[in-house]
Amino acid sequence: MKITIDQVVAWLIVGALAGSLAGILVTGKKEGFGRLLNLGVGLAGALIGGLLFKLLRINLGLLGDITISLEEVIEGFLGALVLLGVIWVVKKRMAARKLKAQPAAK
Secondary structure (H helix, E strand, C coil): CCCCHHHHHHHHHHHHHHHHHHHHHHHCCCCCCCHHHHHHHHHHHHHHHHHHHHHCCCCCCCCCCCCCCHHHHHHHHHHHHHHHHHHHHHHHHHHHHHHHHCCCCC
16 A cells, blocks of 8 residues: 555644544634644544444445545544543543542541
8 A cells, every 4th residue: 555645644634624623622622632632633533533434334425526525524523532532531540540549538
């Protein structure tokens, strides 16, 4: 599989869009998590969303002549939300373990 510079640029754009949308939704702030973290969350989300959509054989039927399709942005956005949900659950469980490990105050 040959990866071109056009594909990398498309991934960065999709990642930035998806991460920004997820960051705005989760934080309620216009800037989300910040530019770099939005991009990272979006890229990871695009990977997760793309894999989930292919594994579950979901096709939104949104095909276009452009390199970046709406379907890819939706996949990335939903994947970013899954990633943020997993991070949230892990943080909650780690916080609960810390509370159990602390001795009770007298």
